[in-house]
Amino acid sequence: MRTPRAARGITLIEVLVAITIFAILGVMSYRAITQAVDSRERLETEFNDWQRLARAFGRLDNDFQQAATRWTGSAARATPAMQVTRQDDGSMRIVFWRMDTEQGARLSGFEISNGYLDLLRWQNTDRTLAPKREHLIGGVRAARWSYIAQGSKNWTQDKWPPTEERGTELPLAIRLELDLDKFGTISRVFVLH
Template sequence: MVANSANRGFTLVEVLVTMVIFAIIGIASFQVLNQMVSTEEQSQKQRDQLERLQFSQLLMQQDIRQMVAKPTRPSAMEITHQYLSNDPRYFESDGGVLAFVRSGFDNPGYILPRSELQPVVYRLWEGDLQRVTETFVNDRSSEPSIQTLLEDVNELSFRFYRSETGSRSNQDTEEGWSDSWESAGDLPQAVEVTIGSENFGTIRRVFLIAGVGQLAVDDSEGDRGAN
């Protein structure tokens, strides 16, 4: 008696073909899923990098805008009236450096033994854009706070714009942009910051300094408490 073909089971070849088809579908699905996860990770990494870039630009803008003409004692002895420095000989950096004193260092009611002035240094160190701050303007006894703002940075440079309304001692200095700032008793009107990044290319921003032309902060001001 001939068996009913409708009740006949799968042959070995049919089973193998089915297994191959399911294996191909599984591999393809895994590859698609893996690609989606990889794309999401790359997108998240790029978003994080963009957020860090935006934060670093905002922080630099706030710091530079609040730059003040504050006499300092770099050697803890002699007072200098050079309120801003980009001399890499005085600050360790693999590229450009920008050092100054800013206002707005919150201290409500002076409950802390320090002023509202804070020394800030921007530098390039081992591929990182760093912001280095001290608690006191003229006291370097404590360890500085080092904050990494951006990674994979290969260039950091600054330029300075001098207006025609500088101090009396610098009236003969030419107005315009300069790669260095060596003027005593003056602050620039604006600072141009150039950052070379492996992730974003070359970024160039110009930040204005608020209140340029105002009287210098007295050396005794901001020296409350241990400052």
């Protein structure tokens, strides 16, 4: 007597088909999980990069808000409020007096050189001594500074003070354009008090 087909069990081909389906589902699940983890890591890295950039611009803004003219000597002579210098190697440095609430007038500045935007801090008032340096932004391909002087409607490129007679003045605003490896060109305007 013959047994009905339903009672005979699972054939080898049916088992192989089931294993193949489970293997395909496993590979697809693994790929989905791997892509989700990779996407999360990329997003975290990009978020951290944007945070560093925002902190750097915050430092720039904070220092420029504290920029002031420093008067020295009994004859009430003023030292230059801000000086911009460009070096032969293409680096550019802005040095200015920053009013520190604890230490009074301090020399501060920013320099763009060797692919970095650096914060500069002098321990005393001697500009000829080397400042302490802190990297704020890396991957800087190029930078352009421009300024608006009092009574002017045009931006002055890469030069401050506009004339020697106006050396004790601070600009009304400073614009910085950075060409960055990761972000492309970013422009920011800093309004001085």
